[in-house]
Amino acid sequence: MRTEEVLAATATGLWRWDNGAGTVTLDAEAARLLELPAAAGVFNEAAVRSRFHPVDWNEIYGVVTLAVAEGTLAEARLRIVDGDGRVLRTVRSRSRPLPADPPGSENYALVGTLQEVAEPQPGSTGAPTPITGDWRRSREAFLLDAGRALAEARSTTEVLRVAASLSMPGFSPDGLAVFGVEGDRLTIIGHHGQSVGDEDPFTEMTLETDYPAAEVVRSGRAVYLPSPEEYRRRFPATWTLASRFGRRSWAFLPLIVSGRTMGAWMAGFRHPVAFSPDERSVLTTVARMLAQALARAGEAETERELSLGLQRSMMPSLGPEIPGMTVAARYVPTGGGLQVGGDWYDMIPLPNGRIALVIGDVQGHDVRAAGLMGQLRIALRAYASEGHRPDAVLSRASRFLCGLAGAHGDEKDTGARFATCLYAEADPETGTLDIARAGHPDPVVISADGTAVIRQTAGGLPLGIETDADYPTTQVVLEDGETIMLCTDGLIETGGHDMATGWVRLRPVLEQHSGDLEKLADALVQAVHGPTSHYTTGPLADRREDDIAVLLLRREVGIPRLAPPRRSVLTVAQAEPERIAAARHQLRELLHDWVDPEQVDAAVLMISEMATNVLVHTDGDALLVAEATGERGERRLRVEVTDSSDELPHRRCPGEMASSGRGLVLMEGLADAWGVDPGGSGKSIWFELYESGAPAEPSRPAAADTA
Structure with a gap:
């Protein structure tokens, strides 16, 4: 007896499925089983596909993928349908994958048999079938694919999209809905297979409603409804809502995470499903994976929302435009975690008409670093707005950061945190910048011809290291067309680079893009991390090594300048008290054309009193700096006397015969603004006089420092 006769007698056919060529080779019996012309031949894959039930065709891909990966038999039960979709018979396929041709490609071929079987398919209305090898393999392949897809979903929308695309072995649903719980009500998180608006009757349904999803949430147990009659019998109150969708079977399963029912999952079928133990097992497993995926996605979305909220509240910002100067900045957070960190920049209008530019980096890239950055930024703004000089601002900020660490007393929180910072006070009229630096990278100056040079500046320890740190000041003058760049180390050291x-x-980026300042800012970031946008923040890549903050300031060409400032500097040593007279003389010379002679007399009296107090009450020398700025009739005089003593002056009430104690009383009565600025080592006493009688931007006396 020939093999062909044996195969025909047992209703068994042979086939070869060539994935790369898209063809299926059938013998006569296999062609007959598939309702094709009963003769051997090569058929197009689409022609063969049209003979399989659509659900089974989707299922076989998962089975074949598993067989190809493991090199095992691919077994599946497939329903054969006619042109109208009626099931004619069920066949069992057993095939083995052949080696790829060419080797290493993703193409494969299956060779095997097709045999007609009589037992019902899982998902039919017949009696449940025992677990067979092909059903088990189909289920395992499906669950592996479903678990991988759900694990990779990063948002609730993606989870719902994956759930809607799941093709369960033999009984794929045509519609689904995911219900959540808010208080005592059901909410619809998402749905598929229904039209927009179909969910309205089910929205915000109370948990006491006679509805399957509500019962599932109340009890934590699944509800299976294999027929419309069963649905109507068990839930008559809400049957009318479900009947209009034309489905034949429903499964409602609890979504449980960590022992808590967070919602319910509804799977609806247009064909009858018996919900055999095997099918219930698959549905239960999918529900568990779906619940875990939704919980992860919810946590990720909450984290992203927190990140966006932090970014919005702590977003670096530029202040008003600076006459004669152009400013550009970029801030790019790290790509991982909450996308927030400790880098920041700021631009602060000062009481003396100048502008403070600040850039800094708090250690770390987590929420604590971001919170500490926010506190430090506010503190720096407060100190700057009080009119303190750059060295005093950083000295106070360091003391503030040390105080935070001491208050928490937890090295895991802020005790081990420090911050680098560069603070520059810019004078738009003259282009001068007084720079104080706390462990931060030096600025870079780009000349008008495009040459970029690191500008060495004096510096002190990072903020938060020592309570009484000293921060010397360096003066940099920007000529017309020159640009200064301030940046954090993330711009320099990313990608395995050192300073x-x-x-x-x-350097080539700075020298090749010396034109438009915004384009230069973008080019700097692109040189490190690739393309970005013109906004101060924006995603560049999924992962970055460090935050980036960069601040660019350019002095424009051809802008009319105000009169240059007049300045006088003099040191009065302890052994040379006679130089106080020289200081009075220099001040009168400086103010030789001042409009109000009485103000000149007041200034001379105050500088004499301030210098004398230094010689009498301290052991150090006095440094006197007087500067007059502005146009005639609208000038501002600022006089500072600096000494090395940390002891602050105190207001006293001298009697008529007293020979001292009138210094602060005189300043309060004669000066338009005055104050005391403690430094890292020593202090500065200053006063201001306004030739017009009122400042353009009134300074606020530092009264708190004189108490």
């Missing part, structure tokens, strides 16, 4: 090699990488 030296990072500078080598950035």
Whole structure:
């Protein structure tokens, strides 16, 4: 007896499925089983596909994928349908994958048999079938694919999209809905297979409603409804809502995470499903994976919302436009975690008409670093707005940061945190910048011809290291067309670079993009992390090594300048008290054309009193700096006397015969503004006089420092 006769007698056919060529080779019996012309031949894959039930065709891909990956038999039960979709018979396929041709490609071929079987398919209305090898393999392949897809979903929308695309072995639903719980009500998180608006009757349904999803949430147990009659019998109150969708079977399963029912999942079928133990097992497993995926997605979305909220509240910002100067900045957070960190920049209008530019970096890239950055930024703004000089601002900020660490007393929180910072006070009229630096990278000056040079500046320890740290000041003057760049180390040291090699990488960018300042800012960030937008923040990549903050300031060409300032500097040593007379003389010379002679007399009296107090009450020398700025009739005089003593002056009430104690009383009565600025070591006493009688931007006396 020939093999062909044996195969025909047992209703068994042979086939070869060539995935790469898209063809299926059938013998006569296999062709007959598939309702094709009963003769051997090669058929197009689409022609063969039209003979399989659509659900089974989707299922076989998962089975074949598993067989190809493991090199095992691919077994599946497939329903054969006619042109109208009626099931004619069920066949069992057993095939083995052949080696890829060419080797290493994703193409494969299956060779095997097709045999007609009589037992019902899982999902039919017949009696449940025992677990067979092909059903088990189909289920395992499906669950592996479903678990992988759900694990990769990063948002609730993606989870719902994956759930809607799941093709369960033999009984795929045509519609689904995911219900959540808010208080005592059901909410619809998402749905598929229904039209927009179909969910309205089910929205915000109370948990006491006679509805399957509500019962599932109340009891924590699944509800299976294999027929419309069963649905109508068990839930008559809400049957009318479900009947209009034309489905034949429903499964409602609890979504449970950590022992808590967070909602319910509804799977609806247009064909009858018996919900055999095997099918219930698959549905239960999918529900568990779906619940875990939704919980992860919810946590991720909450985290992203927190990140966006932090970014919005702590977003670096530029202040008003600076006459004669252009400013550009970029802030790019790290790509991982909450996308917030400790880098920041700021631009602060000062009481003396100048502008403070601040850039800094708090250690770390987490929420604590971001919170500490926010506190430090506010503190710096407060100190700057009080009119303190750059060295005093940083000295106070360091003391503030040390105080935070001491208050928490937890090294895991803020005790081990420090911050680098560069504070520059810019005078738009003259282009001068007084810079104080706390462990931060030096600025870079780009000349008008495009040459970029690191500008060495004096500096002190990072903020938060020592309570009484000293921060010397360096003066930099920007000529017309020159640009200064302030940045955090993330711009320089990313990508395995140190300060030296990072500078080598950035220098050509600075020298080749010396035109538009916004384009230069973008080019700097692109040189490190790739394209970005013109906004101060924006995603560049999924992962970045460090935050980036960069601040650019350019002095424009051809802007009319105000009169240059007049300045006089003099040191009065302890052994040379006679130089106080020289200071009085220099001040009168400085103010030789001042409109109000009485103000000149007042200034001379105050500088004499301030210098004398230094010689009498301290052991150090006095440094006197007087500066007059502005146009005639609208000028501002600022006089500072600096000494090395940390003891602050106190207001006293001298009697008529007293020979001292009138210094602060005189300043309060004669000066338009005055104050005392403690430094890292020593202090500065200052006063201001306004030639017009009122300042353009009134200074606020630092009264708190004189108590």
